[in-house]
Amino acid sequence: MQKPCACGHVMSVKLRTVIYSKSVEIEHVPVYSCEACKHSEIFQEVKEELKQCIEGLGSAPAKQVLQFNELNELAHIIYVVSDKEYIHLTVRDIVEERINQLLDLLLISQSAGDVAWTAEIRSRLAQISRHAVKANDLIG
Ligand SMILES: [Zn+2]
Structure with missing residues (x-):
């Protein structure tokens, strides 16, 4: 579960908490991250479902914690x-x-x-x- 980073190091997949609109914490989102330059990006295969999940929250979501592993x-x-x-x-x-x-x-x-x-x-x-x-x- 690795892919090369633009800086030349290797990025590996970790589960991270993504914060949306300062009020929604989405836990356990697969993210590629590079230890060397700290670059990170959402795991390609879950991007669409994460987008749908965020869209479903509306523009002013209430404070809440979601478990992405329960949705995806x-x-x-x-x-x-x-x-x-x-x-x-x-x-x-x-x-x-x-x-x-x-x-x-x-x-x-x-x-x-x-x-x-x-x-x-x-x-x-x-x-x-x-x-x-x-x-x-x-x-x-
Ligand atoms: Zn890097």
Whole structure:
């Protein structure tokens, strides 16, 4: 999970807190950062979802703390991978376990007839299938 920085050093992915509009803290956002020159940039694959998350807050958001790993499946996978407790697991294990977890939830939401919840779980599963290959390439 590294890429070259303009200064010649290597940037690696870390989970950072991004502060929006001085009142919203978005925790666990994957960010590339360079130790040498302190340059940092939002991880490309989550940019769109972070933008959507910020747009959803409106122009004058109330003070709040959001967990980006709960909104974004790629951030969730990186979050789990960086947790020392799960260091023995491969990205593939984590992705598989997450898919199983979501499929269980999907069964529950469907049998409860909860349409909104079912749609949310489906969109999370879609995020995983979009991101899983990249996550494997980058972290694996
Ligand atoms: Zn640099």
